[in-house]
Amino acid sequence: MATFGRTPVSGLSLRRRSLLLGGVGGAAALAMLADGAKAAAQAPEIDFDLDTDNAIDLLQPANDAAVATPSADVLGPMDVTMFLWVNHVTVLAWFDAVAPYHSTAVGVYTRIGRRPDSESATNRNLNIAIFHASLQVVKVVVPEQVPVIRQLMTVLGLNPADESVDPTSPVGIGNLAGKGVIAARARDGMNLLGDVGRRYNPRPFADYTGYQPVNTAYELTNPSRWQPQLTPHRRRLGAGVADKGVFTVQHFVTPQLRLVKPYTYEDPGQFQLAPPDHTDHHRRGEYKRSVDEVLAASAALTDAQKVMAEFFDNKLLGIGQPRAVVARRHQELGVQGWVQLFLAHSTAVFDALVAVWHQKTTYDAVRPFSAIRHVYGHRPVRAWGGIGKGTVNDIPADEWTSYLNVADHPEYPSGSTTLCSAEAQAVRRFVGDDVLDWRLPIPAGSALVEAGITPTNAIELHWPTWTEFVRDCAFSRVWGGVHFRKTVERSIEFGAQFGDRGYEFAQRYINGDVED
Missing domain, CATH: 1.10.606.20 (Vanadium-containing Chloroperoxidase; domain 2)
Incomplete structure (x- = not known):
């Protein structure tokens, strides 16, 4: 039996390390949820208190030997560029969800009214907002992980079905933050929806730029240029x-990434980087x-x-x-x-x-x-x-x-x-x-x-x-x-x-x- 906060839950046992985006727990937790008895025999109990603990600590991988050992499944079925995009969108949702509880911060994509100091002082509000913001991101970008976060929220005493957008409640603030970030980044150039240039059968994160290599996997015609392996x-x-x-x-995976809207500059071409003269085959x-x-x-x-x-x-x-x-x-x-x-x-x-x-x-x-x-x-x-x-x-x-x-x-x-x-x-x-x-x-x-x-x-x-x-x-x-x-x-x-x-x-x- 595992304990989350003060709520005992039979048949579920999760290690206190990453359960969602950017962590070991994504694929692993889904497997454990599918076989609670096996999970209980393999993982220790954990304890999390919404009033005193840190939701990010629960959603981020811990520094232990199991995480230190390289894992074949750690990213799941996701290219690293997409993983980093998803990770960033998630962090933005977290920030926008806690900004209303800070004395000066404002959200990057959602400008929700500031909450009174009496509310800002509580971990509970921050944690609740973070969990709901995370759920809104997961539902759109990695829907296969929805069962994990819904189960986690349930055992924490939260209601994952609560779609409130009340800007005075932590549930509403979290939902607004997650939805706001997704709405802002859905058309940022990464092709999250997979419909750029297509009417049917969308291909999320697929290239739409028409990139083609000059070499093939079978013939290297230009030894200075990339060859698919x-x-x-x-x-x-x-x-x-x-x-x-x-x-x-x-x-070439996600070549459209070069067209994605960044935050701190307008044109990625403004940054100087010397040409790769060390791999110019004319300089033998x-x-x-x-x-x-x-x-x-x-x-x-x-x-x-x-x-x-x-x-x-x-x-x-x-x-x-x-x-x-x-x-x-x-x-x-x-x-x-x-x-x-x-x-x-x-x-x-x-x-x-x-x-x-x-x-x-x-x-x-x-x-x-x-x-x-x-x-x-x-x-x-x-x-x-x-x-x-x-x-x-x-x-x-x-x-x-x-x-x-x-x-x-x-x-x-x-x-x-x-x-x-x-x-x-x-x-x-x-x-x-x-x-x-x-x-x-x-x-x-x-x-x-x-x-x-x-x-x-x-x-x-x-x-x-x-x-x-x-x-x-x-x-x-x-x-x-x-x-x-x-x-x-x-x-x-x-x-x-x-x-x-x-x-x-x-x-x-x-x-x-x-x-x-």
């Missing part, structure tokens, strides 16, 4: 779980040097580097979790402070993502696997030889593969690096220091790519500062074989400016310094 068809993420004999060709010396740097990193892979490559490849952990680590260290922030921190963080990440996709489309740059084959053909190279093979000296270049699966979009700049840099700067500005101090235990054999093999022994990842975190985030992409060294070095600098912009945007809305 031919990959085994996988039912799930991770190694060794593919349909035998079935292969798929990549396509630099091109080969870039290739050799990736091969050298592949040949020198350590267990720690493999684990970090997988860790940062999981955007929930690398982008979604660090903000919560800092928030939990600053409990004095309370519900309002957590939401404000998350707004600064997610705005920085969101606006950085739009700018990254603009640059990726502009340069359409080649990935390492294509460049390596172009330079060395069938000649042997020294590199990681594949699962359980370690470093080998005789792998034909056209048989080389990166440690990580290659993402479905062009190489330059590095999205992961840019976003890590942006989030780090936003949180630094918000809390006033560079301290992260995040420790994550990684059990032996828990890697995804080399399951049961890597790491040989249990290890602990530790990032004392954001600066160290960003550097490992950047170079994990080189260790993983999916980016070039110069790409990630430039992406660190490129990303930081969006952290400043995200922080300053949040401060304007927190202080109410915006026009109606």
Whole structure:
């Protein structure tokens, strides 16, 4: 039997970590709800009190070993760009839901009248508003998770069927905030409804820009440009779980993201980023040097580097979790402070993502696997030889593969690096220091790519500062074989400016310094 607040509920047992968007609990909680008896045997009881606890703490993944271990299903059936879009929309709904209970804050999309101080002092109102705002977002963007949040709200003593829009009640404020954000972002360029350019059979989040690669998966005609990869068809993420004999060709995922409306600028083209001269095949010396740097990193892979490559490849952990680590260290922030921190963080990440996709489309740059084959053909190279093979000296270049699966979009700049840099700067500005101090235990054999093999022994990842975190985030992409060294070095600098912009945007809305 699990206990939520003071309400015992039989047949439901959920770990106190992410239950909804941006967390492990989405797919896991649905499975547990489908089999309450099994869940009760696997998960401990939790306790949540609307009057004293923090709803964001419940909706955000916790810092424990289970979350630290990379999970194949952590994002569910969702591309990372869509995950980050959904995450940002959710945070906006949270912020607009708590703004009426703050002395100066105003919502980004909903301007609901300020509530009296007597109401603002209670966690209950903030938590209720947040849960209802979350439900309104979930119903539209990830409807498959509606049973999870409805069940959670029910056991907390809330009524998920209450569609009140009374701007004087926390239920109404939450519903208004969630609906307002969805209405504002439904036509923001991401094609949430899937009907751009279509009358029938909508395709949510589908491309409508007409992007086509210059290379095919079968022929590299321009070695400077992106080549879609031919990959085994996988039912799930991770190694060794593919349909035998079935292969798929990549396509540029959500290229329309470059047209999505950002918050802190008008034109993503205003941000300067040098062309990827290091992967211009006409500059043969630099091109080969870039290739050799990736091969050298592949040949020198350590267990720690493999684990970090997988860790940062999981955007929930690398982008979604660090903000919560800092928030939990600053409990004095309370519900309002957590939401404000998350707004600064997610705005920085969101606006950085739009700018990254603009640059990726502009340069359409080649990935390492294509460049390596172009330079060395069938000649042997020294590199990681594949699962359980370690470093080998005789792998034909056209048989080389990166440690990580290659993402479905062009190489330059590095999205992961840019976003890590942006989030780090936003949180630094918000809390006033560079301290992260995040420790994550990684059990032996828990890697995804080399399951049961890597790491040989249990290890602990530790990032004392954001600066160290960003550097490992950047170079994990080189260790993983999916980016070039110069790409990630430039992406660190490129990303930081969006952290400043995200922080300053949040401060304007927190202080109410915006026009109606």
